[in-house]
Amino acid sequence: MEEITKSSQTIFKGKIINLRIDEVILPNGKISTREVVEHPGAVVIIPCLKDKIVVLRQYRKPVEEVLFELPAGKIEQGEDPLKSAARELFEETGYQAEKLIKLTTFYTSPGFSNEIMHLFLAQELHMEHQQLDQDEFLEVGLYSLDELISMILENKIKDAKTIVGLFWLKMFKAGE
Amino acid sequence: MEEITKSSQTIFKGKIINLRIDEVILPNGKISTREVVEHPGAVVIIPCLKDKIVVLRQYRKPVEEVLFELPAGKIEQGEDPLKSAARELFEETGYQAEKLIKLTTFYTSPGFSNEIMHLFLAQELHMEHQQLDQDEFLEVGLYSLDELISMILENKIKDAKTIVGLFWLKMFKAGE
Numbered sequence: 133m134e135e136i137t138k139s140s141q142t143i144f145k146g147k148i149i150n151l152r153i154d155e156v157i158l159p160n161g162k163i164s165t166r167e168v169v170e171h172p173g174a175v176v177i178i179p180c181l182k183d184k185i186v187v188l189r190q191y192r193k194p195v196e197e198v199l200f201e202l203p204a205g206k207i208e209q210g211e212d213p214l215k216s217a218a219r220e221l222f223e224e225t226g227y228q229a230e231k232l233i234k235l236t237t238f239y240t241s242p243g244f245s246n247e248i249m250h251l252f253l254a255q256e257l258h259m260e261h262q263q264l265d266q267d268e269f270l271e272v273g274l275y276s277l278d279e280l281i282s283m284i285l286e287n288k289i290k291d292a293k294t295i296v297g298l299f300w301l302k303m304f305k306a307g308e
Numbered sequence: 309m310e311e312i313t314k315s316s317q318t319i320f321k322g323k324i325i326n327l328r329i330d331e332v333i334l335p336n337g338k339i340s341t342r343e344v345v346e347h348p349g350a351v352v353i354i355p356c357l358k359d360k361i362v363v364l365r366q367y368r369k370p371v372e373e374v375l376f377e378l379p380a381g382k383i384e385q386g387e388d389p390l391k392s393a394a395r396e397l398f399e400e401t402g403y404q405a406e407k408l409i410k411l412t413t414f415y416t417s418p419g420f421s422n423e424i425m426h427l428f429l430a431q432e433l434h435m436e437h438q439q440l441d442q443d444e445f446l447e448v449g450l451y452s453l454d455e456l457i458s459m460i461l462e463n464k465i466k467d468a469k470t471i472v473g474l475f476w477l478k479m480f481k482a483g484e
Contacts, residue, residue, distance in 0.1 A: 143320050144319050153322070168369065169325070194421050238468050241421065242466075246371050248371075290413065292469065293468065299472070
């Protein structure tokens, strides 16, 4: 089923993503093209503060909406995902976690992007001080897991990585 | 929290995605840029055949891996998502569904793309004949929901839309 890369052309190099077009040889020998959005990979964190979870409200330009999301962010060059998770949690919420547990990894849009998302559970939080990037504006909120699961069902939470994270916690971790 | 678009520049128009760069005014009045991958939107379908679910194995060039995925595909211009779901289910698996039920919508990567995913449950299937696109190569398999949930836990299923769909079925629909 694999496709062999015949040639590859970089169209754009940006702050967060690059775009390239691959010419590929299909399993039947024919030629096609694939549009690939290169992404450095990202982390998403479920911060548990006693019986509540820390979530953010954040404006997202691509969808022109304010979304509820778990804290998340891209991996810096050469950074270990565990470090990225600790850094993003701290920058976005002000919390530092004594325990950061890797739960899984998944691809957000493998049809057109290589973005991989590393999911972490953060426990034993203590508050330091939020340190947002210069172009980041967000609100922090605390909800119970069951409230958040209801918000998924009601389509108030619309972000895939956040849905995966909260469902994962409910299915595999709740009650542990 | 909203960002006002100051200017917008299309960098690339492709088969599936377009890329544009927006210059935005931030809530604090400063200027920044946002890289936006425009996508026409997509559908993902959970096809239920008695006590089994139809899943695909498909090579994905962006991640250079064969992935387990629910049937899915992009929405054609002007197409109603319900029609897209029926069409993609038929093309990719050969099944037609008497019942197609909309479950939810979500964004796959709202940090850099506007891709919206419409999730459908397909029931009362009957086999017609698979009609793949010229550049599509995939294998069809049948698994129970519990087998698929285990495959998520074991990281054998790595695709976000598939994880969201299967968790949704397990959390909100199983046993109905």
